[in-house]
Amino acid sequence: MLFFKTSYKSRSDEELMLSISKGEKKAFDELYTRYANALMRYFFRMLWKDKEKAEDFVHDLFAKIIQKPESFDASRTFKTWVYSVANNMCKNEYKKQEVRKNTSNGIDHVQVVSESHDVLKETHESIFQKTYIDSMQQLDLKHREVFSLRHEDGLSIKEIAEMLDLNEGTVKSRLFYATKHLASLLKEFNPLINR
Numbered sequence: 001m002l003f004f005k006t007s008y009k010s011r012s013d014e015e016l017m018l019s020i021s022k023g024e025k026k027a028f029d030e031l032y033t034r035y036a037n038a039l040m041r042y043f044f045r046m047l048w049k050d051k052e053k054a055e056d057f058v059h060d061l062f063a064k065i066i067q068k069p070e071s072f073d074a075s076r077t078f079k080t081w082v083y084s085v086a087n088n089m090c091k092n093e094y095k096k097q098e099v100r101k102n103t104s105n106g107i108d109h110v111q112v113v114s115e116s117h118d119v120l121k122e123t124h125e126s127i128f129q130k131t132y133i134d135s136m137q138q139l140d141l142k143h144r145e146v147f148s149l150r151h152e153d154g155l156s157i158k159e160i161a162e163m164l165d166l167n168e169g170t171v172k173s174r175l176f177y178a179t180k181h182l183a184s185l186l187k188e189f190n191p192l193i194n195r
Contacts, residue, residue, distance in 0.1 A: 014077030020071040039086055042153055046090045057089055080162040128189050135185040139178055146171055147178035
């Protein structure tokens with residue numbers, strides 16, 4: 001009797017989800033290997049650069065996949081589906097944070113600055129990063145999420161449209177608006193303007 005070793009690396013994400021629903025642990029391991037780091041970066045960016053929170057969200061998302069693999073919408077690609085789930089998790093967290101913010105005592109976190117060899121460069125990068133984050137927060141959620149998915153997660157216009165259940169024209173319009181708005185807020189960092 002011949003036994004064939006199942007190769008999970010060559011399977012599509014959607015085939016892996018089908019295998020996970022049949023209880024195949026190695027299919028889950030492969031899917032985790034493919035997506036855990038990308039989702040970690042996504043949650044880290046979307047959840048105020050809180051590494052522990054991002055790790056918790058990655059864990060929770062993959063726990064949902066294990067517990068309810070049948071929740072996968074097979075009419076969509078796994079990539080757009082999993083980012084949709086991640087996006088909804090972030091939206092729910094924003095709502096929770098908004099409630100907490102209204103009851104917070106106003107204590108700010110203290111940031112420790114370490115010594116460095118290139119203080120000027122690090123200072124410039126730090127100022128840009130803070131200005132960029134502040135500028136992103138000025139965008140409303142629909143523009144911020146489209147810009148982030150396109151430029152920070154590298155999703156295509158088509159994938160974003162599928163993920164957010166929008167037509168591609170709407171995605172392009174939101175992307176254009178977000179880019180134009182950010183460019184105006186970050187113009188002081190544009191070397192072509194500030195020569």
